Amino acid sequence: MTPGIRFLTAARRAEIHALEELARTGELVAAIGGLVHALQMERGLSNVHLASRGARAGAARGEQIVHSLAHERTVRARFDGLDTRTPGAVANGPRLFSRVAVALHLLDGLAETRRAVAALEPSPAQATAAYVRVVGALLAVVLHAVDSASDPAVSRLLVAVFHFLQGKEFAGQERAFGAAVFAAGATDAAQRAQWALLVEQQERCFETFARFADAAALAAWAVCEEPGGRAALERLRRQGADPPRDAAALGPAWFELCTGRIDAMQAVEAALVRTLRALCERRIAEARGELEDQHAILEALQAEARGGDAASAAALGPRLERSLLEMLQEQSQRLQAMGDELDAVRASLHERKVVERAKGLLMASRRIGEDEAYRLLRQTAMNQHRKLAEVAESVLAMEAFL
Amino acid sequence: MTPGIRFLTAARRAEIHALEELARTGELVAAIGGLVHALQMERGLSNVHLASRGARAGAARGEQIVHSLAHERTVRARFDGLDTRTPGAVANGPRLFSRVAVALHLLDGLAETRRAVAALEPSPAQATAAYVRVVGALLAVVLHAVDSASDPAVSRLLVAVFHFLQGKEFAGQERAFGAAVFAAGATDAAQRAQWALLVEQQERCFETFARFADAAALAAWAVCEEPGGRAALERLRRQGADPPRDAAALGPAWFELCTGRIDAMQAVEAALVRTLRALCERRIAEARGELEDQHAILEALQAEARGGDAASAAALGPRLERSLLEMLQEQSQRLQAMGDELDAVRASLHERKVVERAKGLLMASRRIGEDEAYRLLRQTAMNQHRKLAEVAESVLAMEAFL
Numbered sequence: 001m002t003p004g005i006r007f008l009t010a011a012r013r014a015e016i017h018a019l020e021e022l023a024r025t026g027e028l029v030a031a032i033g034g035l036v037h038a039l040q041m042e043r044g045l046s047n048v049h050l051a052s053r054g055a056r057a058g059a060a061r062g063e064q065i066v067h068s069l070a071h072e073r074t075v076r077a078r079f080d081g082l083d084t085r086t087p088g089a090v091a092n093g094p095r096l097f098s099r100v101a102v103a104l105h106l107l108d109g110l111a112e113t114r115r116a117v118a119a120l121e122p123s124p125a126q127a128t129a130a131y132v133r134v135v136g137a138l139l140a141v142v143l144h145a146v147d148s149a150s151d152p153a154v155s156r157l158l159v160a161v162f163h164f165l166q167g168k169e170f171a172g173q174e175r176a177f178g179a180a181v182f183a184a185g186a187t188d189a190a191q192r193a194q195w196a197l198l199v200e201q202q203e204r205c206f207e208t209f210a211r212f213a214d215a216a217a218l219a220a221w222a223v224c225e226e227p228g229g230r231a232a233l234e235r236l237r238r239q240g241a242d243p244p245r246d247a248a249a250l251g252p253a254w255f256e257l258c259t260g261r262i263d264a265m266q267a268v269e270a271a272l273v274r275t276l277r278a279l280c281e282r283r284i285a286e287a288r289g290e291l292e293d294q295h296a297i298l299e300a301l302q303a304e305a306r307g308g309d310a311a312s313a314a315a316l317g318p319r320l321e322r323s324l325l326e327m328l329q330e331q332s333q334r335l336q337a338m339g340d341e342l343d344a345v346r347a348s349l350h351e352r353k354v355v356e357r358a359k360g361l362l363m364a365s366r367r368i369g370e371d372e373a374y375r376l377l378r379q380t381a382m383n384q385h386r387k388l389a390e391v392a393e394s395v396l397a398m399e400a401f402l
Numbered sequence: 403m404t405p406g407i408r409f410l411t412a413a414r415r416a417e418i419h420a421l422e423e424l425a426r427t428g429e430l431v432a433a434i435g436g437l438v439h440a441l442q443m444e445r446g447l448s449n450v451h452l453a454s455r456g457a458r459a460g461a462a463r464g465e466q467i468v469h470s471l472a473h474e475r476t477v478r479a480r481f482d483g484l485d486t487r488t489p490g491a492v493a494n495g496p497r498l499f500s501r502v503a504v505a506l507h508l509l510d511g512l513a514e515t516r517r518a519v520a521a522l523e524p525s526p527a528q529a530t531a532a533y534v535r536v537v538g539a540l541l542a543v544v545l546h547a548v549d550s551a552s553d554p555a556v557s558r559l560l561v562a563v564f565h566f567l568q569g570k571e572f573a574g575q576e577r578a579f580g581a582a583v584f585a586a587g588a589t590d591a592a593q594r595a596q597w598a599l600l601v602e603q604q605e606r607c608f609e610t611f612a613r614f615a616d617a618a619a620l621a622a623w624a625v626c627e628e629p630g631g632r633a634a635l636e637r638l639r640r641q642g643a644d645p646p647r648d649a650a651a652l653g654p655a656w657f658e659l660c661t662g663r664i665d666a667m668q669a670v671e672a673a674l675v676r677t678l679r680a681l682c683e684r685r686i687a688e689a690r691g692e693l694e695d696q697h698a699i700l701e702a703l704q705a706e707a708r709g710g711d712a713a714s715a716a717a718l719g720p721r722l723e724r725s726l727l728e729m730l731q732e733q734s735q736r737l738q739a740m741g742d743e744l745d746a747v748r749a750s751l752h753e754r755k756v757v758e759r760a761k762g763l764l765m766a767s768r769r770i771g772e773d774e775a776y777r778l779l780r781q782t783a784m785n786q787h788r789k790l791a792e793v794a795e796s797v798l799a800m801e802a803f804l
Contacts, residue, residue: 003481004510010486014495020488044756079405088423089490093416094552095716095741098734105730108406140734147741150496287602328507332500332542333762339497339549340759340798345753350745357742360735396742 005298007028008328011335012291016180019287021091025145028275029158030076032138033165035071037266039138040172042068043131044259046117047124051183054120056158065114072107092148099144103137110134128176135169136352147349151283152341157276159348160212164272167205168265174198175258179241182251192241194371199237201374208348213268214275220268224261232257237371294327351389358392407700410730413737414693421689423493425682427547430480431560432675434540437473439668441540442574444470445533446661448519449526449578453585456522467516468475475510477540481506492679494550501546505539510535530578534597537571549751553685556741559678561750562614568676569607577660583642584653594643596773601639603776610750616677622670628664634659688689695774696729754792760794 045061079100083089090096113130116122122130139162146162149155167343177195181187187195210218235253301323355377362373381391447463474678481502485491492498515532518524524532541564548564551557579597583589589597612620638656641649703725764775783793 002506002510003478004503004506006486007481007499007506011496011499011503014486014489014492014499018496076405079409084408084416086488087416087419087491088488088493090416091490091493094413094420095734097413097416097736098730098737099410101406101413102727102734104404104406104409105628105727108404183551265505325504325507328500328504332497332504333759335497335500336755336759340752340755343755346745350742352741353738353745357738 001317004324008331009291009294011331012294014289015335016284016287016291018091018283019154019280019284022149022151022154023277023284024081025149026154026158026273026276026280028075028082029142029145029161030276031071031074031078032142033161033269033273035068035075036135036138036165036169037269038064038068038071039131039135040169042253043128043135043172044176046127046131047179050117050120050122050124051125051180059118067255076104076107089125090148091150092144096141096144096148098371099137099141103134103141106134107136124176124180128173132173135172139169140167143349143352147346150342152338152345154276154279154283155342155345157214157272157279158215159345160209160214161272162349163205163208163212163271164217164265164268167202167209168262168269170198170202170205171258171262171265174202175262177254178236178240178254178258179251182243182247182254185243185245185247187241187243193375195237195240197371197375197378200378212345212348213272216275217268217271218263220271224264224268229257229261233261297323297327354389354392354396358395361395406726406730410733411685411693411696413733414689414696417737418686418689418693420493421556421682421686424551424553424556425679425686426483426549428556428560428675428678428682430477430484431544431547431563432678433473433476433480434544435671435675437470437477438537438540438567438571439671440466440470440473441533442571442664445530445537445574446471446578446657448529448533449581452519452522452524452526452529453582463519466667478509492550494546498543498550501539503542505536505543508539522668526578526582530575534575538575541568541571545751545754548660549748552744554740554747556678556681556685557744558614559616559674559681561747562611562619563617563671563674563678564751565607565610565614566619566667566670569604569611570664570671572604573601573664574697576604576770577657577664579662580638580642580656581653584645584649584656587647587649589643589645595777597639597642599773599777599780602780614747614750615674618677619670619673622666622673626666626670631659631663635663644740699725699729708800740777742792753794756791756794756798758796763797 042064044062045057045064048057049061050214082097082100084093084097104223109130111125113122117127142162142165146155147156174195177191177198181191181195206221236250236257238252240254243250251256355374358377359370359373362368362376363370366373368376377388377391377395380386381388384391405711444463444466446577447466450459451463484499484502486495486499515524515529519529544564544567548557548560551560572614576597579593579600583597593789597671608623612623615623638659641652642656646652757776760779761772761775763772764778765772768775770778779793779797782788783790786793
């Protein structure tokens with residue numbers, strides 16, 4: 001085997017390895033999706049339990065904690081399965097591992113949150129904040145796992161999954177926020193702004209999801225967004241902005257409607273995970289088949305060159321050369337095209353990352369909360385007629401002065 | 403060690419590994435730079451040899467081939483050093499390996515080119531084309547090695563090296579092209595356009611180099627571009643566009659001037675490689691130091707927690723938690739910032755890759771040469787007042803129709 005052919009097959013084998021790793025990433029993301037859903041349910045029940053001073057949802061909360069812990073074990077097993085010993089075994093290793101470390105640390109802290117909720121110590125808002133942090137750290141792991149994907153088709157689906165999970169989390173936060181507003185029977189301007197923000201962030205995420213999702217997931221999504229439910233949701237959002245006298249009576253309706261919608265979202269998630277799994281399997285099978293074809297062609301050509309007499313071997317020489325060169329060029333062009341497509345898919349994550357980092361910078365330098373930082377960015381973008389990502393870039397460029 | 407701490411240190415170790423790999427990439431790039439320079443010299447001497455029907459440069463060409471072969475051995479040893487067996491050991495493996503395969507294949511073909519040149523079989527243009535292909539394949543390896551860099555500071559330097567090598571290659575092609583024009587004593591419109599193209603592509607590359615290079619390399623670059631030499635170069639370029647009667651007499655002056663400039667460029671390359679090496683060493687030492695600090699802090703905190711009485715351990719508990727969380731967050735924010743910066747550096751390679759691919763598509767679909775494909779893109783960009791990269795993106799988007 002000449003060194004050239006060694007690298008030709010090494011390239012194909014590296015591609016197969018990257019696809020197999022991507023399949024594992026898909027399973028990790030699916031496991032995190034399951035845990036996030038369980039924690040969202042637990043968060044909702046904890047809120048009801050705290051708001052009712054322990055009168056309601058105690059048993060349901062206890063059962064839900066059991067579910068959450070089961071999902072947590074699955075996710076921890078997936079984390080343990082990440083190869084942290086072989087250098088370079090995991091693409092994007094430094095960033096992914098560091099996010100996993102944060103997520104694990106916050107998951108460790110959940111035991112204390114659960115004890116405190118059982119003792120009715122925190123306010124519903126405090127308990128919510130603890131769960132929001134854990135879910136945020138888990139979604140950050142997903143974002144960095146997605147960012148390391150090396151196949152454009154798989155990467156598109158992973159981008160869809162990430163934005164869907166993130167959108168669903170905003171929907172979960174909106175459910176809790178709305179429930180609190182209806183229970184209080186009144187809102188102020190700041191609360192109205194925050195609610196609007198949750199709706200806006202949610203819709204941005206679902207737009208990106210829709211741009212990258214497959215047909216099955218989009219069909220399941222159409223069920224979540226069916227016009228009747230959508231109209232009811234918008235009506236309650238409007239009523240929430242200016243709660244009527246009997247606002248408290250709307251609370252359960254709001255909670256039920258949101259819960260139905262969020263539960264229906266699980267079908268979208270399941271569809272995405274199914275497609276992702278099938279796509280990874282197909283791509284791995286294809287790449288393996290291509291590797292075998294490559295071996296077969298190379299062997300046939302070399303056997304022919306060896307078996308023939310001197311004249312025919314000489315005549316074949318240039319043909320062997322040409323076939324090899326064609327094979328080499330075909331492969332490198334295909335990989336190049338995939339790389340370019342991948343860059344384009346990744347660009348869709350770039351805006352999200354820039355905004356996240358600008359938010360973090362504003363939070364640290366001005367000692368404000370996450371929502372306020374986001375509002376500040378958005379307000380500046382509106383005032384200056386610029387895109388949110390552009391304002392975020394400017395904030396980052398000014399880092400030295402903040 | 404809790405799983406969280408395991409991932410915290412795993413992230414740091416993965417970072418160190420990526421930096422070590424990057425140092426190896428730097429050495430590979432430096433070796434390729436040396437080989438490219440040797441092949442450029444050999445190409446020039448082969449041209450003189452062929453153009454003089456074997457009367458000139460025979461001995462010098464023979465000596466230069468010995469140099470080229472020595473550089474080739476170094477590069478082949480570096481290729482052999484790439485780990486193709488451990489899956490995922492080399493970042494960007496599939497694309498890099500596939501480019502290495504093409505480069506090795508074309509290097510294998512140089513023996514036949516050299517034999518043919520010695521037998522005075524090809525025209526100077528044919529021999530040049532063979533060398534241009536090999537150099538192009540070697541530079542493609544550099545581009546893909548650069549694209550896999552995971553540290554923004556190192557990546558910036560690698561981007562500078564790549565564009566410098568590419569610019570120097572255009573300068574070498576311009577030298578050969580101009581020499582042929584002065585020897586012929588006349589140009590047509592197509593030749594003038596092609597010359598202008600070589601100048602333009604060269605300057606674009608050097609602009610990008612200058613944007614990412616360090617001070618030492620820029621100082622060496624200022625020597626190559628000193629005003630006197632620059633003025634002489636521009637004068638000869640102008641005379642080449644409309645060769646005077648005594649054009650043939652200008653040939654040697656042109657060749658000497660270009661050769662002096664290209665040789666001076668080696669100092670720039672050497673400066674870049676030196677800075678790159680020093681930067682990699684420093685970054686690795688820093689990361690190792692940070693890993694040790696991390697260990698020391700963790701051990702001190704844990705020892706304190708173990709050693710104290712129950713009350714002080716309980717008091718330390720939250721402090722340990724806080725320090726850990728701070729350490730985790732500091733690390734993940736730093737890695738995030740690095741990732742964002744990296745995205746920005748890589749974006750500078752994106753345009754180049756898109757234009758390359760659009761060129762390839764036009765060449766295949768219209769059966770035209772590389773220069774003509776580039777001219778077509780550039781002309782369209784000028785007519786439509788759009789950027790070259792935008793036109794290239796449009797071409798790629800129309801792939802199905804071409």
